[in-house]
Amino acid sequence: FWFDKYMYDVLEVNETSFERCDGQNFITNITRGGRDVFQLNETRPYYFIYSKGYCFGGMKVAINVTVQELAPP
Numbered sequence: 001f002w003f004d005k006y007m008y009d010v011l012e013v014n015e016t017s018f019e020r021c022d023g024q025n026f027i028t029n030i031t032r033g034g035r036d037v038f039q040l041n042e043t044r045p046y047y048f049i050y051s052k053g054y055c056f057g058g059m060k061v062a063i064n065v066t067v068q069e070l071a072p073p
Contacts, residue, residue, distance in 0.1 A: 043066060
């Protein structure tokens, strides 16, 4: 994520909080310096929002990490 850390934040939330744009009970605040990297190491859905209002305008992202099936040789 690349953003102005003084104006924005990036929070990992659960699906309910994602749908409601609610950052009050976030899982992880990944806001560090504005050029933040978050490792998607687990096979599961991830939900990220901007908690200061713009989420309602679409400033959020859901990512579903799955295991890639390899094609047989």
